[in-house]
Amino acid sequence: VSKAKHEFKIERIFDAPRQLVWNAWTTPELVMQWWGPDYFTSPSCKIDLQEGGRFVFCMRGPDGTDFLNGGIYREIVPIEKLVSSIWFSNEQGDLIEPADYGFDPIFPKEQHQKVIFEDLGDSSRLTIDYFVESEEILEILRKVQMREGWETSLNKLARSLTV
Amino acid sequence: MDVFEALAAPTRREIVEILASTGKLSASDIYQRFDASPPAISQHLKILRESIDEWTQKMTRIWNKRLDALEKVLQAEKEKLRSNTKKGRK
Numbered sequence: 001v002s003k004a005k006h007e008f009k010i011e012r013i014f015d016a017p018r019q020l021v022w023n024a025w026t027t028p029e030l031v032m033q034w035w036g037p038d039y040f041t042s043p044s045c046k047i048d049l050q051e052g053g054r055f056v057f058c059m060r061g062p063d064g065t066d067f068l069n070g071g072i073y074r075e076i077v078p079i080e081k082l083v084s085s086i087w088f089s090n091e092q093g094d095l096i097e098p099a100d101y102g103f104d105p106i107f108p109k110e111q112h113q114k115v116i117f118e119d120l121g122d123s124s125r126l127t128i129d130y131f132v133e134s135e136e137i138l139e140i141l142r143k144v145q146m147r148e149g150w151e152t153s154l155n156k157l158a159r160s161l162t163v
Numbered sequence: 164m165d166v167f168e169a170l171a172a173p174t175r176r177e178i179v180e181i182l183a184s185t186g187k188l189s190a191s192d193i194y195q196r197f198d199a200s201p202p203a204i205s206q207h208l209k210i211l212r213e214s215i216d217e218w219t220q221k222m223t224r225i226w227n228k229r230l231d232a233l234e235k236v237l238q239a240e241k242e243k244l245r246s247n248t249k250k251g252r253k
Contacts, residue, residue, distance in 0.1 A: 008222050010222070010223060010227075012230045012234075015237075015238075016238075016240070016241055020240050021233075024237060033236045034232035034235070035229065035232075126230070128226065
C-alpha cells in the first residue's frame, strides 16, 4: 500500500500539442527557461530520463543563492506521465535534510510529484499532483483522506476548520 | 507559520486528528474535548487554518508563476516549429 497521499494539485491547459509540453518538462535546455520564474534564474539542469534515473534542477535567487531540487524518476510513460520523488539536494542530487536548508525538521524530506500530460487535440492539459511521505503528518492526512476522498486533504482540512 | 510547523504542536495535531476521525465539528464541540480554555483552542484553530491556507496559496503562487513561464517557452517552441516547417517547404 502506497503511503503517498494527495496533497496539492494544480492544472493548466496549454495552447500547445502534448509532445511539446512533454519536451518542455524533459529537456534540460527548456526546463531551464521556466523552472526559475520571475527574479529567479535556472543556471543548470540535469536530467537522466529513465525510471530510476536522477535529475537536479537548480533555481538561483536574486541574491545569488541556489536552491537545488534533486530527485529520481519513479515512473515514466512517454508523453503521458512522469512520477518522481523530489527533495532538496546538493549539486550531485543527493538528499539534503530540510533542516539543513533552513526548514523546520518536520518538513517532509521527500515529496512525490505526479505530472500528467493529456492530449486535448490542439491543446493539452497538464496536471501536477503533490504527495508527501512524512509518516507523522501523513498519518493525519491519511485519516482525513479516508473520510473525504479524492479532494485535496489540506483544502478539505482548511474547510472543516472553518467552524 | 508553515503548515508543517503548525502541525508540530501536539495540541494542533490532536485537533486535526479529532477532525479527521470525526469529520466536521463545530468549534464548541472541539472546545469540549480539551482541558485548555476555548480561547486557547480557538487560537490553535486559527493557526491551523491560516497555515494551511498559506501553504496552499504559496504552492499555487509558485506553480502559477512557473506555469506562466512554461507557457512562454511553449509559445516560443511553437514559433520555432512553425518557422522550421516553412523553411522546410522552401
